[in-house]
Amino acid sequence: MGGYGDVQCIDENGMRLDGRTKDEVRPVSIETGVVPVADGSARIRWGLNDCIAAVYGPMEAHPRKIQRQDRAVLDVRYNMAPFSTTDRIRPGFNRRSREISKVTAEALESVVLTELYPRSKIRVEIEIICAEAGTRCAGITAASVALAHAGIPMTDMVVSVASGKVHDIVVCDLNKEEDNYGEADLPMGILPNTGELVFLQMDGDLSPEQFQQAWDYNMEAAEVIHKEMVRALKGGDE
């Protein structure tokens, strides 16, 4: 078996541990308006992931040195709750959350019309309540919905999803075991209406064919998730 250790994540029929086929996305549900005091908010349940994003602003940017005269800045804070995984996570910022906050802000900045709010700040808080795998993808997706819910003008919503390689087989939307014992991981941020890419990371090695396969899986999964995002925004609230 490939991967680290002897954990078998896919059986000989191509069935995964959680009963999905290799091109299947975990069940996704999104609701908006879950934080009434926020200007916009969203909660995404994606497999066992549970993530809340809240948006405040646009507001005056403090301290003044972070202000930009020609646009707003996105102040994104990604955080995992201490109880979100089996091992307790030490509260507060760490290198990982800092990195994810940064890439999330950069992905969202490409769609938000920041130039409409010079010198302002839009605060985006992402809290992971329960983590399975792909929390950065869940965070970016939830933050997109929360920004739309807050009425922030955006050219599109960012859908983020990760595919990867387990035992030399490319699979869509990795779960915890596949993430831990797999060989590669390819999270992407996709603009579903245009198919543009605003965020791409890769952990591990993929051959060009495997990369193309993971790319295709991500594009297909993005359509499924985008439908749910639109349903949440158009369908219900609070």
Add this chain to the structure above:
Amino acid sequence: MSGDNGADGPRRSRQAPLLVAPGDDLGDSGEYEAGHGVLAINGRLRALKQGRMNNRGGTVSIEPRRTAYVPRPSDLVVGYIEGCTSNIWFVDIGGPFNAILPMSLGPSKAEFGGIRKVLDIGDAILCRVQEVEENHSSVVTMKGMGLRAIRSGSVEEIDPHLLGRLIGRGGNNLRQLKEDTECRIVAGDNGRVWLDGDLAGIINARDRLNALLTEAKIDDFGVDA
């Protein structure tokens, strides 16, 4: 995505309201003009906000579900005093930035160094936006008819884009509400509504206001808020 929008351009507003999400394609721009919440990109109209699409007089716009207030000159607003220096008050008018109220534009009795005696932090005022700079800094004034410190009644908040529903065509809805509740009602452009009258009237007006908001959401989105 809005599959009903083909190359012929956006749907007419006579049809059922079309709900859109950011990024939705609203059709070919052609002779249509992009209004509020819509951007024309490569000859196609694209939604920038979540809300209901309107197509009036060749202008396609979106009535958003939520909006942040952005001040414009001559807006009548209800603000709260957030801070002050010797001769300037800083006023929260619900926009991204606090507005400034210079002593010279405040109530006439203000004196240099003693402006907190006139308007203290936390006080509500009815004022008008005099000037908005390119970088969103704004100046408000209390010089004008009816502009005053709010010392009685209650201030309620609604989303600014729902003010049209509150006021109604030719001000009918607001006039009716005033008559029914026997309250003085001033709707600020920033979505803050000052209700003044006896307690029963204020409570009645507040309930009517909440009912109107719920109704607006049901009309727009077919769900209870």
